Amino acid sequence: DKVVTSMSHALAAGSQVEVLATTNPSGTTAINLTGNEFAQTIKGNAGANVINGGRGADTLTGNGGNDAFVFKTALGAGNIDRITDFNKLQDKIHIDDAVFAGLKLGGLTSDAFFVGKAAHDSSDHIIYNSLTGALSFDSDGIGGAAQTQFATLSPGISITAASFFVT
Structure with missing residues (x-):
């Protein structure tokens, strides 16, 4: 099934x-689109959209504009979203402090972000693997907890720490 909307819409559980x-898709009205527990393809327009896949392995497309891609559901192997058109000059990834525990509210600090396969020190919590595109959270950096891919x-x-905002 498909839902096509001209206004903000959240799928019911x-x-x-x-x-x-x-x-x-070429419209510029800002729209909030929110998925549910199933895997969806969610496509915004050329406006400043807020796109939240919810749970499930979703495919998220902003379609231009200053988009915010929201991550605020429990992390796990069945909940890895793919962002098809992330633009570091326009878009932001909003991560919820209740899920991404230990991060300070506001802009992600540069010491909490690392580009590589895994964290290289205890302050690295958001890791971007530039070879695969995997975006992961590591609650303790190089400690005993494993990192979990979320996108x-x-x-x-x-991409840099400036692309993230902790809510």
Whole structure:
């Protein structure tokens, strides 16, 4: 099933919808689109959208504009979203402090972000693997806890801590 909307829309729990999209991909009205526990493809428009996949392995597309991709559900192997068009100059990734425990509210500090396969010190909590595009959270940096992937971006983009906002 497919839901096409010209205004903000959140899928109800239990709604087995495969696609949630805007009626006009080139429109510039800011729209909030939120998925549910199932895997969806969610497509915004050219405006400043807020896109939240919810639970499930979702495919998220902002379609231009200053988009915010929201991550605020429990992390796990079945909840890894793919962001198809992340633009570090326009878009932000919003991460919830209740899920991403230990991060300070506001902009992600540069010492909490690392580009590589794994954390290289105890302050690294958000890790971007530029070879695979995997974006992971590590609650204790190089401690005993394993990192957990929560998203996939395009490989090789020059993402920095400035691309993240902790809510």
